[in-house]
Every structure is written in C-alpha cells, then in structure tokens.
Amino acid sequence: MADIHPQLENDCLIIGRFPLCNLLLNKDANYPWFILVPDREDIGEIYQLSATDQQQLIRESSYLSKELATHFEADKMNVAALGNIVPQLHIHLIVRYKNDIAWPAPVWGHAAPKPYREDQLDDLLEKLRGLCLSDFVYSDL
Numbered sequence: 001m002a003d004i005h006p007q008l009e010n011d012c013l014i015i016g017r018f019p020l021c022n023l024l025l026n027k028d029a030n031y032p033w034f035i036l037v038p039d040r041e042d043i044g045e046i047y048q049l050s051a052t053d054q055q056q057l058i059r060e061s062s063y064l065s066k067e068l069a070t071h072f073e074a075d076k077m078n079v080a081a082l083g084n085i086v087p088q089l090h091i092h093l094i095v096r097y098k099n100d101i102a103w104p105a106p107v108w109g110h111a112a113p114k115p116y117r118e119d120q121l122d123d124l125l126e127k128l129r130g131l132c133l134s135d136f137v138y139s140d141l
Contacts, residue, residue: 002041005088011113015128016138020056021091023064023136028113029120030102032072032095036061043089046081061091067131068095078107 004014004022012024012035020040026033038057043049049057065077078094094107102110116124129138 002039002043002088004037005086005090007086008035008037008088008090014139015125016136018060018064018133018136020053021060024090025124026092026113027115028107029116030111030114031100031107032068032124033107034064034068034093034095036064036091036093038089040089044083044087045089048089057091061093064133065093067133068093071127071131075103 004024008024011028012026015023015025015034017023017039018036021036021038024035024037026035036057038049038053040049040053046054046057061079065079068074069077072095074095075098076096078092078096080092080094081089082092083089096103096107098104
C-alpha cells in the first residue's frame, strides 16, 4: 500500500477505498471536496499509471462524480488533477453550487479553509454512506 502524501494526510480525512484509489475528504467545509489518490508508489501523473490503472482511475472518478453530482445536487462538478503543491497523483472532485463562496471562480485561494463542525461532518459522512458506492470499503472514522 502506497503512503499518502503528508500534505494530503494533514488536509484530509481518509474515508475509504475503491479498488485502485483511496478516497479522502478535504477538511474545508466551504465545499463538499473529495480527493481520489491511486494506491501506487511514485506516481505523479496519470500517464505514469499502467493502461489498466488509467482505465480504473477514469471508472472510479467518473462513477464517483456522477454519484456526488446526483446525491449532493451539484450545479457543477469540478474534477482536476493539478499536483502543483503535492507531487503524488491525486484527483480533486469538488461539488460546486452557484451559491458557494467561490462561485464561479476556482476554489483554490478564494477563501480560507473552514473546518467542519462535528455535526456538519457527521451529516456529510451520513449522506456519503447513503450513496451505497459499489466496490467501496469505508475506513473506520
């Protein structure tokens, strides 16, 4: 199992895992912000994954994006692999709303991260559990 970059560990909670990727929740309560991290060593770019892993990454990110968009009633899903700060390959899946604090701008650098209150986090995790994600195993939170 590949280590998750310390910056991601600091900024996120590990929610669980799909066959290829760990699923993290960014601790910024301004947005429902999820991150997929492939469980592979020394991978910084999608093209560095095997062809099979590339296909699995697309399946997992597309599937999760659709489920999040539907169940969180997103106005838009932002999906991106930037890696300018964290070199480990990770895919951001951010549920966006026309009334969120940064709309329509990108979320990066727009507002200071807002920590989740315990009740907010519980509500979000409960909503996520309601998705009944296939091929997904939840971590002990």
